[in-house]
Amino acid sequence: MNGWAGRILRVNLTRGDHSIEDLDPNLARDFVGGRGLASKFLFDEIDPRIDSFSPENKLLIATGPLTGTGAPSGGRTMVVTKSPLTGAIACSNMGGYFGSELKFAGYDMIILEGKSPAPVYLSITDDEVEIKPAQHIWGKRTRETEEIIKAEIEDKWKARETQVIRIGPAGENLVKLASIIYSYGAAARSGVGAVMGSKNLKAIAVRGTKGITIADGDGFKRETKASWDKVKGAKVTQRNLLYGTWDLIFMAKRLGGLSTKNYQAGELEELRDFDGRDVRKELFVESRSCFGCPRGTFKVTRVTAPEFQGEGMGPEFESWAQLGAQCGISNLAAVTKASYLCDELGMDTISTGVTIACAMELYERGYLPEKDVGYQLNFGSTKAMVELVEKIGLRQGFGDTLAEGAYQLAEKYGHPELFMGVKKQEMPAWHPQARQDTGLAYATANCGACHTRGILNVMEVQRETAGQAAGVKWGQDYIAIIDATGLCWSLWINQPESLEEIVTMLVTATGVRYNRESLLLAGERLWNLERLFNLKAGFTTGDDTLPKRILENPCLKGAAEGQVVRLDEMLPEYYELRGWDKNGVPTTEKLKQLGLF
Amino acid sequence: MVPKIKIDHTKCIACFACEIACSLHHTGTINPKRSRIRVFVDGDLSYPVIAGPHTDEECKTKDIITIDGKEYDGCALCRASCPVKPIFKEPDTGIPLTCDFCGQCVNWCPTEALTIIKD
Numbered sequence: 001m002n003g004w005a006g007r008i009l010r011v012n013l014t015r016g017d018h019s020i021e022d023l024d025p026n027l028a029r030d031f032v033g034g035r036g037l038a039s040k041f042l043f044d045e046i047d048p049r050i051d052s053f054s055p056e057n058k059l060l061i062a063t064g065p066l067t068g069t070g071a072p073s074g075g076r077t078m079v080v081t082k083s084p085l086t087g088a089i090a091c092s093n094m095g096g097y098f099g100s101e102l103k104f105a106g107y108d109m110i111i112l113e114g115k116s117p118a119p120v121y122l123s124i125t126d127d128e129v130e131i132k133p134a135q136h137i138w139g140k141r142t143r144e145t146e147e148i149i150k151a152e153i154e155d156k157w158k159a160r161e162t163q164v165i166r167i168g169p170a171g172e173n174l175v176k177l178a179s180i181i182y183s184y185g186a187a188a189r190s191g192v193g194a195v196m197g198s199k200n201l202k203a204i205a206v207r208g209t210k211g212i213t214i215a216d217g218d219g220f221k222r223e224t225k226a227s228w229d230k231v232k233g234a235k236v237t238q239r240n241l242l243y244g245t246w247d248l249i250f251m252a253k254r255l256g257g258l259s260t261k262n263y264q265a266g267e268l269e270e271l272r273d274f275d276g277r278d279v280r281k282e283l284f285v286e287s288r289s290c291f292g293c294p295r296g297t298f299k300v301t302r303v304t305a306p307e308f309q310g311e312g313m314g315p316e317f318e319s320w321a322q323l324g325a326q327c328g329i330s331n332l333a334a335v336t337k338a339s340y341l342c343d344e345l346g347m348d349t350i351s352t353g354v355t356i357a358c359a360m361e362l363y364e365r366g367y368l369p370e371k372d373v374g375y376q377l378n379f380g381s382t383k384a385m386v387e388l389v390e391k392i393g394l395r396q397g398f399g400d401t402l403a404e405g406a407y408q409l410a411e412k413y414g415h416p417e418l419f420m421g422v423k424k425q426e427m428p429a430w431h432p433q434a435r436q437d438t439g440l441a442y443a444t445a446n447c448g449a450c451h452t453r454g455i456l457n458v459m460e461v462q463r464e465t466a467g468q469a470a471g472v473k474w475g476q477d478y479i480a481i482i483d484a485t486g487l488c489w490s491l492w493i494n495q496p497e498s499l500e501e502i503v504t505m506l507v508t509a510t511g512v513r514y515n516r517e518s519l520l521l522a523g524e525r526l527w528n529l530e531r532l533f534n535l536k537a538g539f540t541t542g543d544d545t546l547p548k549r550i551l552e553n554p555c556l557k558g559a560a561e562g563q564v565v566r567l568d569e570m571l572p573e574y575y576e577l578r579g580w581d582k583n584g585v586p587t588t589e590k591l592k593q594l595g596l597f
Numbered sequence: 598m599v600p601k602i603k604i605d606h607t608k609c610i611a612c613f614a615c616e617i618a619c620s621l622h623h624t625g626t627i628n629p630k631r632s633r634i635r636v637f638v639d640g641d642l643s644y645p646v647i648a649g650p651h652t653d654e655e656c657k658t659k660d661i662i663t664i665d666g667k668e669y670d671g672c673a674l675c676r677a678s679c680p681v682k683p684i685f686k687e688p689d690t691g692i693p694l695t696c697d698f699c700g701q702c703v704n705w706c707p708t709e710a711l712t713i714i715k716d
Contacts, residue, residue, distance in 0.1 A: 069627055070617040070705070097613075104628065157683045160638075160673075161630075209688035211626030221621060225705070228614075232707050241610075241708070286641055289612035294707030296610035300641060 002215035003065035003510035004028050009107045009129065011122060013199050014055060014114030018129045023108055029512050030595065032519075033064035035091045036484035036526045037109060038080035042089065043529055045111075048537035052084035052191070053174060053198040055115035061102070061165075061204075062109040064486025068100030068212055068291055071224050071505045072231045073488035075100060075290025082537070083190035084198075085176040085351070085405050086424045086448045089533045090190035093452065093483065094165070095290035095298075096182040098206065101163040105208030116200040121149060121166075124206040125158075134202040141344040142168040142181040149205050158207060166203035167193045168346030170393040174198060175403040177351040177392065181343060184288060184298040184313050188348035190425060190447055191405075215511030223504045232294050236494065241287055244297045245317035245490075246276030251458050252321065256558035257434030259427070260325045261379045262357040263420045263549060266431045266556035270330035279320070282332055285311075295491060301336065308337035308386070315339035315349070318451060321429035322353025323389070327360060328379030338389045345393030350451075351405060352392060354426035356385055358406040358418055359398075367413045373398045417548050422449035423539070430455065432546060432565050433556050435462035439565030440472045440574060443544050446530035452489045453479060461559040465566050469574035477523035484526060525594040528578075528586050532596065541584040544571060600698050601714045604645050606664075608710035611636055611643040615702035615711060622701045630688040633696040637673045641665075645702075645711060648685040649676030651693035 004023055011018040031040045038060035050056045059081045066074040077099030083090035102110070105126050112122075119134040132152075137145050145166045153159040163183070170178040171193035178193030179186035187193075214220045231237055239247055252258040253275070256266045283303065287296035302311045308331075315323070315336050323342075324335040342349045362368035363377040370376060374397050375384035391399025401409060406426050410419035421427050425448025432439035441454030454475040462468070478499065482492050485506060492498065499516055506514050514522075534543075546565055549555065554562045575582065579590030591597040613636055616629040624631050633648040642664060656679070660671035678685035678693040685694045703711045 068617075070614060070621070100613075104630070155683070209628070209630045211620065211624065211628030211631065213626050214621070217621065217625050228705065228707075237707075286643075287610045288643070289610045289707075291613050292617055293612055294614065296612070296708065 001025065001028070001510075002213050003069070003506070004033065005103050005106050005108045005212065007107050008109045008111060009124070010111045010113065011129070011131070012113045013116040013120070013131070013201060016116070016131050020127070028065070030522065031526065032481070032484035032522050033108060034062050034067070034076070034484045034486050035078040035080060035480065036522060038062035038078055039089060039091065039526060039529055039533070041109075041111060042080050042082070043533050046082065048082065048533050050082065052082045052087065052195060055199070057082050057195060057198070059112040059192070059195050059199065060109060063099040063103050064484055065510050066505060067486030068103045069214070069220075069224070069509055070228070070292045071487060071509070072228050073290070073293045073295065073491040074486050075293050076483070076486050076488050077102070078483055079180060079187040079192045081192055081195045083192070083447070084174070084194050085191040087537055088423055088448060088539060089446055089530050090192055091447055091483070092179070092187040092189050092192045093489070094180065094182050094185065094187035095488065096163070096184050097291045098163045098165050098182050099486065100291035101206045101208055103208070103212055104210055105206050106210045110204070112199060112201060115198065119200045119202055121203040121205065122201065124204070126208055126210060137202050138172060139169060142166055142346055143344060145203055149203055162205050162207040164203055164205045166346070167196050168344060168393065170194075170345045170347045171197035172202075173393070173395045173403070175347065175392060175395065176405045177348045177355065177403065179346050179348045181346050184290070185316070186343065186346070186348065189350065189450065193346050214509050216508040220505065220508035223501070223508055227501050227505065228294055231491065237295055241296045243276040243280055244287070244299045246279045246320070248317040248458075249279070249320065250275040252317075252430065255430075255434045255458060255461060256556050256560050257431035258321060258325050259429050259431040261328050262326065262354070262361040262418065263427070263431060263547070264361070264555055266434065266558070266560065268325040268328065268330060271325060274330070279332065283336060290488070293488065293491070297490065303333045303336050305333035308333040310337055310340045312340040312343055318429050319349035319353070322350050322357075323385065326353050326357045326429065327385050329382050329385060331382050334382045334386055338386045341386070341389045341393070345390065347389070347393055350428060351426045352389060354420055355402050355406040355409060356388055358409055358420065359402060361418050362410070362413050362415060367415050372401075420547050420549070422546060423543050425449050430458060431556060432550050433554065433563050434560045436465045436565060436570065437462055437468040437472050439546055439550065439567060440468055440570045441475070443546050443567055443571070444472070444476075444574060446527065446534055456493050461563075463563060465569040469570050469577050473574060473577050476527055477520055480523035480526040481519050484522065521594065525596065528590065528594055528596060531586060535585060544584055600700065602647060602698065602703060603712045603714050604647070605710050605712070606642065606644040608708040609636065609643040609645055610708055611638050612707060614705040614707060615645055618701040618705040622699060631694065633685070633694050634702050635684050639669060639673070640667070642667070642669065644674060646674055647676055647696045648678060648694050649696070651678040651695065653680070655679060655681045
């Protein structure tokens, strides 16, 4: 096959064996790859009602046909499973170099089944697949885990070429906020790291020496180079090289929608004069890219302030926002240290930040007693926030409660209305009251509230509900395509008119005669498949909603002042455009159209 | 007049576009292990190294190289295709790879870490 590697690696951790399957070209064509292909396999192979920590759950890691090819931002890989946080389908995206190396080893996807009787890690070198003991690494933080695994490779040259994804103590401790860590960040959301931990799988190391073959080499080079040059020359790329996602700080503040103090506000006074330039000045060391991407979004950073000293990556915008303003904290060094800790322990910074913020609000309102927390936990409690982050990863003290996520926390202390999320997943930093379409996107995302499912615009406040349903549906389907091909949402949402570019790169790489329509249909197919999974798991239209605060209490100042999300004006139209009935269930007609019936 | 490729490692963002472009151009497949340019990454350092002369024997002058106060394995930054290193060789046959200065890597480099100098 071209573009695709053409093979799937299936590993049974219970038995300790593996098999290699051919990728069915029809499945590849209809589901493309990445999030699409993995979701199809998960849907077919597990009962959506199972416990996410049971050995029956499967963890799938899937690249797309454009992963590793040099298509701009083509360094992405999807982790798909049933989430222990939401109970819904989880699809958590990661970048770096793992996916490309997996393709060079000759695989489009890994399917992890069962549960190992003892801690292990998976080692893949082309056709050689070994399950190796990991008892001696169990408990180690993520940086040390990678070092130990690489040191176990005798040939140091091969070790240099090996890519390692791994969980930290959080995943091992089944923290529901646990992530899977790669070189520059995490497959963070929905507790995918905890599923890996529940399988006693500490890490996956991969090295490959094969090549990705391209159907139309000259055509692909020409199209990809044109796309590449366009990205290279764009002004936004130059800014991205300097500031990465720190540039979003300025945009969130301009919107008046930087979620603050558990979504009670859209700005933090102490951050009035603060933006990405300040972050760069204080932290920046170097820019880094995912494999085959020209943008250099990642930032290697260093904190010199003695109390919070350290080095690592980021924090990215969401991490900075959720561990910072969301918790009423403006100390950049502390926020960065907390973000580094999340990386070392293997945790999602978004869910961690919002869960702590929820605790802070419960505390301030007198619902959460100090004796339970062990700290004074008003908003702005910087030291307590940093220490609690560590306690969550290690399930120590109050961290053990927080490790279950904000939904369980708010329920436990009798105030479920203070949980700021959808489908038990904490919301992103973009305050939904700033834009009606953001609210709809959060409410209807299949994986729970998410910043990478349907939001296309953060440039200005949006007060109109008319027409939002169509835009959100389109955005969701478009991003589904991006996630299936192995490309990165953060580049391609800036240029939705470039769907044609994606089509051409895909056609020249794979030789499959996609066009705009068939690709959008594939995106829609994936969206509906995820929906079917969730419906079988027990979700209903009642779960397509937002917190009461967002629907009823205006929290923002500035251009969005007085605005709540008028979901009831958008949801019925959204269902209709999706071809779903009044209960949000895909009609037979729609399923037949998508080939899912 | 053979073009020279100038390397400014401080601009390298470890995107590996050079490895993609080189292998695609020379082999028709995307395979970094067959690239005539390889980016050495170690912590903060990302340093493109261009495949140079082949030698049958391990050298006796291995050095530690210091960049910005940090020490690195000299072999990792050495251009030679030699018995000690698996890079700059075809992964299956071991046949040496040498850069022919075609300039594809320079074309693709997004940050001008690689530029052509013509004397």
